[in-house]
Amino acid sequence: MLNREGQPSYTVLNEHDRRQRQEEVITRISTVLSIPRVSASILLRHYNWDVSKVYDAWFTDEETVRKATGLLENSVVPNQNMKELNCGICLEAYPRDRMYAAACGHPFCSACWTGYVSTAINDGPGCLMLRCPDPSCGAAVGQDLINLLVSEEDKQKYSRYILRSYVEDNKKIKWCPAPGCDFAVDFVAGSSSFDVFCNCSFLLTRILIVFSWFSVII
Numbered sequence: 539m540l541n542r543e544g545q546p547s548y549t550v551l552n553e554h555d556r557r558q559r560q561e562e563v564i565t566r567i568s569t570v571l572s573i574p575r576v577s578a579s580i581l582l583r584h585y586n587w588d589v590s591k592v593y594d595a596w597f598t599d600e601e602t603v604r605k606a607t608g609l610l611e612n613s614v615v616p617n618q619n620m621k622e623l624n625c626g627i628c629l630e631a632y633p634r635d636r637m638y639a640a641a642c643g644h645p646f647c648s649a650c651w652t653g654y655v656s657t658a659i660n661d662g663p664g665c666l667m668l669r670c671p672d673p674s675c676g677a678a679v680g681q682d683l684i685n686l687l688v689s690e691e692d693k694q695k696y697s698r699y700i701l702r703s704y705v706e707d708n709k710k711i712k713w714c715p716a717p718g719c720d721f722a723v724d725f726v727a728g729s730s731s732f733d734v735f736c737n738c739s740f741l742l743t744r745i746l747i748v749f750s751w752f753s754v755i756i
């Protein structure tokens with residue numbers, strides 16, 4: 539669909555398109571800010587996948603953004619050269635190499651981590667903003683650490699949440715409301731009213747009016 543200026547007014551996205559776009563914005567943020575992809579993903583999720591909001595916030599005050607999102611640059615736990623460490627949850631002592639920690643360095647054993655992360659994943663998409671189990675700490679727990687700790691099934695669930703977040707937390711993108719349809723529609727900012735057809739041939743504009751979604755596109 540083209541608007542008066544010949545620009546596309548909206549784009550219908552299938553799962554492959556959404557995954558591809560999500561990977562592209564993660565790569566862009568990761569490259570421009572020189573941060574790991576996992577951190578870029580956390581930032582984008584925090585700013586509802588709005589790339590310009592990420593840039594604005596980061597270049598205005600990186601420290602505040604890091605604090606708000608739990609992206610620590612350095613460990614907050616003094617580096618003790620002990621062979622064993624005590625898990626902060628079960629309090630048992632374990633060899634250092636069997637402990638895991640987020641960027642903050644607070645050590646927990648793999649069984650406690652697995653229970654903590656798996657419970658969060660099964661509680662819903664809030665796990666995308668998971669923080670260190672230490673109650674005084676706000677360090678983000680990213681997908682890289684999560685993938686070391688949980689079952690294949692939980693990993694898949696976490697990946698699905700990230701993919702869905704790209705639509706559900708994104709102000710410009712909406713699911714097609716037709717029953718059983720898996721397409722989403724990306725509305726281009728500044729477009730005036732027009733008929734929006736999903737690829738399943740569902741006319742979305744009527745539904746947009748009924749559910750007061752019009753503010754999204756006008």
Ligand SMILES: [Zn+2]
Nearest residue numbers: 625628647650
């Ligand atoms: Zn433990």
Ligand SMILES: [Zn+2]
Nearest residue numbers: 642644670675
């Ligand atoms: Zn911590």
Ligand SMILES: [Zn+2]
Nearest residue numbers: 714719736738
């Ligand atoms: Zn549809």
